[in-house]
Amino acid sequence: MSKYPAVFRDMYWYRQNVPCMEACPVHTDSGRYVQLIAEGKYRDAFFVARSPNPLASVCGRICSAPCEDACRRGTIDQAVTIRPLKRFVTERYGAESTDPESYRSLLEKAEDEGCHRLWHLSELRSQQGKGNGRKVAVIGSGPSGMACAHDLALLGYAVTVFEALDKLGGMLRYGIPEYRLPRGVIDREFGLLSQLGVTVRTNTPLTAEYNLQSLREEGFDAIFLSVGAMKGRDLNIPGYNLDGCIKAVDYLLNINKGYRIDLGERVVVIGGGLVALDAARTVVRDFYKPMEEIERSADAVVGQPALDAARGAIRGGATEVHMVSLESFEEMPAAQTISGQDEINQAREEGIAFHPSWGPKAVLGKDRVTGIELKRCTRVFDENGRFNPLFDEETTTTIEADSVIFAIGQQVDLSFISEKDGIEITPAGTIKIDPATLATTAPGVFAGGDAAFGPRIAIEAVANGKTAAMSIHEFLSDTKPRATVHVQIEKIPASDYAMFADYDLVPRKHPPTIETERRTGIAEVEQVYGEREAREQAERCLVCHVDTIYDPELCVLCGRCSEVCPERCLKFLPLEEVELPEDHWQHAKEHYGIGDDDQPMTVLLKDDTACIRCGLCAMRCPTEAMTMERFNFIETAT
Template sequence: MKHDEPPPVISPAEEASPPCQVACPLHTDVRGYVAAIARGDFEEGYAIAREPNPLIYVCSHVCAHPCEEECRRNQVDEPVSIAALKRFVAERHDLSLGHGPSKPAVEPKNQRVAIIGAGPAGLTAAYDLARMGYPVTIFEALPEPGGMLRVGLPKYRLPREIIDIDIKGILEAGVELKTNVRIGQDLTISELKAQGYEAIFIGIGAQQSRTLRIEGMDLDGVLLGVDFLRDVNQGKPVKLGKKVLVIGGGNVAVDVARSAVRVGNLGDEREVHMICLECREEMPAHEWEIIEAQREGIVLHPSLGPNRILGRDGKVVGLETIVCESVFDSEGRFNPSFVCNTESVIEGDTVILAIGQASDLSFIHPEDGIELTPRRTIKVDPDTLATTAPGIFAGGEVISGPGSVVGSMALGRRAAISIDAYLRGENLAKLRFAEPQKLGELPQKTVEKIKPLIREPMPLLPLEERAFNYREVELGYTPAMAMRAAHRCLTCGGGAYVDTGKCAACLTCVRVCPYDVPVIKDGAAFIDPTQCQACGVCASECPAKAITMKLYSEDQLYQEIEALFATAPASNPEPFIVGFCCLYCAYAGDEWAESVRAQLPPNVRTLDVFCTSRIDIQHLLRAFELGADGVFVAGCVGEECRHTDKAVNRIQGKVQFVKEVLNQVGLGGDRLALYNIPSAEWGTVPRIAQEMAERVRTLGTNPL
């Protein structure tokens, strides 16, 4: 997150970030890690995804992934499965390599910071501050850290060992954790100050279920959602009947309902119902959560308000409901209106309320100087998250109300930046946070030129295996699935950029672009990042070398070629073959670059490119110059190219040109071959490599 002063001047489009990155409260470089996965660089993908996110393992399971909602592929077909890809890299990551980036070399600081609450906000703030060099201590009321992650989220969504992985990484960054310390009870804020903490961050979350003032709340069998989840998650005994009525339509309500299905392992003997004010379409829970709940047999009763809880002998026997015709009034305020004489009864022996949460702010004393809002949240400066008490900051659900994990993390991060500024004596009033600018929507003419690609389905635990246990439902991608999923990324904003000083306005880019993006503006090429699909054909064709790809540039490919020769086997009798393989179409089925490379003999090396359109004549020449005995390019056949047939035609011309140069040089053009592989034959790279080796053997070794 940037905190510049004055706010940075962001030029339109050129500096705009991909919508996924902007949508992510942590502004994760989604495009970057998806591209790394697309190349099979899974560890690189992990590193990019982890960089801003100390709770990457947690997020890889439960992130609400607003990124996918903003994904511009929605305009074409369905979003890139970003969440599943994050989980893929996290699961695949070798933790022996460490959790995240090594600690930056910063001057250790001596101002101590106290963090109240080890939830997503507190953990993030603590992690960031520790990396800035501050001694940080987290005070957690419960025996284990994690906050609502541990006691709120059901295990079938978030296995507890997942939380432990991230916590371990955070603690390794130098954060001190004190559990079983409830601020307000074991220690007051004043005492914290007295102990020498110069800044305090309050991140206690919203862990109190809101209740209803209706008849029957005192009946046996009425439970509060947060308490229910906490007890279930902590393994405490829960008294649950056989017909459970969950009131609420949000994500917590769904968690409650789906957990209720699992408690006691009763199978079909227990019915679970959800009753909510909102109509089905307006239910606030994520759609995919609702669908999974229904698959598990949970019965939905939308558009119903709880009128009273019916009891007999002090025990719940049902819920009287009334039809709700609207939840919000014309001014958008929560003000449900009910239809008279529509009362009906849903029988049940347990009622669980999951209609919202609030924070328990009883630990704040007037002398602390921390003002509250009428909504019973802590009042903060929306930019700096400073409370009305100097040195005390707050973030997470305690200021926002119930929200997402990643949203709370972002607030924790913002607080950390403010705390740092505060401790360095900066004027907080001047601290302003600039949100990144979002790349605009795809114009319709571009949408029409983008080929739809099927979203890689996520393998799920079979239904019959899920309802009665806490096993995770989503099973995760295989490497090949992950690469296919990542290939769908449009690489928004990662495409071509023009050095107008070099541009000769030759119109080549204008002519070769399969998406008709470049135009000549003010005497030089202008490639609108909103439209660019990052095929790279313009960059590889530009005679002035004025165009560079932002993500995986031409220079990077040169470096990869050089690197490949740096590790070439010395004095190998076999011909040394270099293959340029299109990531989109050279591999198939359950293979990916790494698995293919493993099949290749040491004398054959491949380089993966995002479409052969990215290869330019100098790349091919360079490989020969460095001593390749043979070079092949493996791409698709024209009409199957991801970027229309223009791209393939271009590589044909380039290969032809280089062959001619090789003839003139005296090496012989036959050392270079282009393979246009029809999709039915994708995955034939090893065979091509073999064939190429045979061919080159008859030509002899490259004398260079």
């Protein structure tokens, strides 16, 4: 007889049972700020969103939103629009708003209502001044460097940020198109650094001459390396060096610096990721043509470094833009997330043609590109999930093109590191680090973001920066703060518990976008929700912070809870039909007397992935054996 696998719920389980928060690399309590928006408490919602994330305004626009991919609502229909809801509150109170008082109060005294970790603002403020002005150098001003500088400045360190280019932002400024992320938002968000006392030195790259030893001689006690992956990878195919071939990162860098690149009228972008999308959509910006006039084959569809590169090409004047990816549409990197799927849909609206399961065989032309020959890709990954594409060399096709943009990967320029620095480089060309502390093999030098992990999404880079700040603080103060977790539990009377009307029926609605015909130049495509739309979308949240708590001592086995459950996620079963891990059996023996005699026992099994927090089980229970209780977890440093 097959058994139902089950576990006993403990405090660790309850903490992990808020999927959006656990999926966020900085553990933003996304569900809580969504719930506060639904209640009309927008200022409080902003504090929850901003507390762990110094780039909340940036992330409200371009975050890849792993929280949405993990959202429990997505198992029922579609995930809550968590990222656009963040933008809704940052527009009112964030860096881009006209309410500077919110920022001041946030840094000085505001408390957020969500779950806290040690790197949230309230805890950072409790450690304020402990840095004693010791000097820290942050190399690179992308999301990782910005987050590290922000937290170290709050802790009282004298932080200097070194940026190779003329403005702050790293890949946020020079890799992401302005139609996705207005430069004013970056300027306002990064402007907070100066308010915190951070020194900025632009146009100051590290080189073989001005290097890590130079920084040590200037008196820096610790160094964080957060240089971005601004070098595109090469591809060994015939014609790759023809005039008209360009790497996506180089193309986007030049476009974002204000240079216009003549790509001709027909552009092909190679790649299936977000960078490819950005490049392709940028290319399209000046001239729009309906997709049906561009698509050439029934299977023309495409991936996100690749998506980013393709977007960039059209702004330069192209009238025909194609994206070519090795992966099938389902395998494309850009299609692996909800936000990436939205980007692909917008790209298709803008007339970009996608060609999945094709790979470049040769760039055609003599002195300049005239086209590209493709070969059918029959497999991208081997049986172990490793990148190992196979091709059908006999099945080929050709696309005429004036330019080809390659978005096939990026790498970090670490030429400023010498052997005497004592920093080990991995075979992948990244800096070897301790994954827990981000310490390199050189004392006092830490690394994160692209430099340590290769290209990654912005919120992962932010998390690296915050981890590095904590590690640098421990290194320089010779202390290791221990996290004490406080659990707040609020029992909600069944008579008071209520979800919003029709919350389970309201469909996901994307934020508004400008009309396709107006998507030219740097016009921002995605717009912000209106208040009514924001609250309606926020009301879709299933409130995973609230759990059904079952007290078997009060239960009379009437079965009313399982009968009333609309999702059929509750079930009474004989104990012998349940399969528990060994340590959970031990817990059952100690707390419930299982195994002490031969008396038959019944268990109440709950499928929490199906629960919609309607509360009907608690309302129907005649003995209050089932209750609705909210859990909040607060970490403090001891």
